[in-house]
Amino acid sequence: MRYYPDFVPSFAHEPTAENFAIRPIDGNVGEGVVALTDFAPGQLVFAFTGFFVSEITLFTLQVRPGLYLHDPYFMGKVLHRCDPNCDVDMEARTFHARKPIRAGDWVTMNYEQTEDQLFRAFRCHCGDTPCHDQAPGRLVVGRAPANAGVEEFDAVYANAEPGAYLHM
Ligand SMILES: [Zn+2]
Numbered sequence: 001m002r003y004y005p006d007f008v009p010s011f012a013h014e015p016t017a018e019n020f021a022i023r024p025i026d027g028n029v030g031e032g033v034v035a036l037t038d039f040a041p042g043q044l045v046f047a048f049t050g051f052f053v054s055e056i057t058l059f060t061l062q063v064r065p066g067l068y069l070h071d072p073y074f075m076g077k078v079l080h081r082c083d084p085n086c087d088v089d090m091e092a093r094t095f096h097a098r099k100p101i102r103a104g105d106w107v108t109m110n111y112e113q114t115e116d117q118l119f120r121a122f123r124c125h126c127g128d129t130p131c132h133d134q135a136p137g138r139l140v141v142g143r144a145p146a147n148a149g150v151e152e153f154d155a156v157y158a159n160a161e162p163g164a165y166l167h168m
Contacts, residue, residue: 012047014049020034022074034106041097043096045086048071048094048095049069050071069090079107086098
């Protein structure tokens with residue numbers, strides 16, 4: 001079963017209900033993505049898509065300042081960890097495992113990998129080493145994206161306009 005609605009064409013490595021679940025976070029509002037199968041370090045975990053928008057939402061990742069990819073169906077629900085189990089590639093629109101993921105684990109990313117600012121800034125208590133909770137007063141809002149300014153990256157998104165649907 002797909003997570004993306006029928007008007008989004010199927011694409012390679014899209015997440016399905018066979019491999020992932022979306023579950024509520026204990027003692028909190030919101031949801032997260034849980035793996036239902038194991039992934040080895042370096043393995044492609046899933047590919048994602050979305051809508052280009054000019055404003056940050058709860059479900060966007062930043063393509064570049066002022067341009068965001070909005071995915072309220074799946075990618076936008078991936079939770080933050082300071083030492084996450086996935087890396088995100090905004091050019092390829094993929095998540096890869098950076099350490100072993102076991103069935104039942106949350107799928108996580110570090111929002112600072114892509115985001116200059118968040119829809120809702122928060123004080124992280126994930127407990128990873130290092131975690132921003134250990135730097136008093138520092139919120140999880142970040143630095144410039146690591147891949148900003150890369151020529152190939154800019155070329156992929158050169159014609160992207162806010163509101164355009166991204167075809168895979
Ligand atoms: Zn943390």
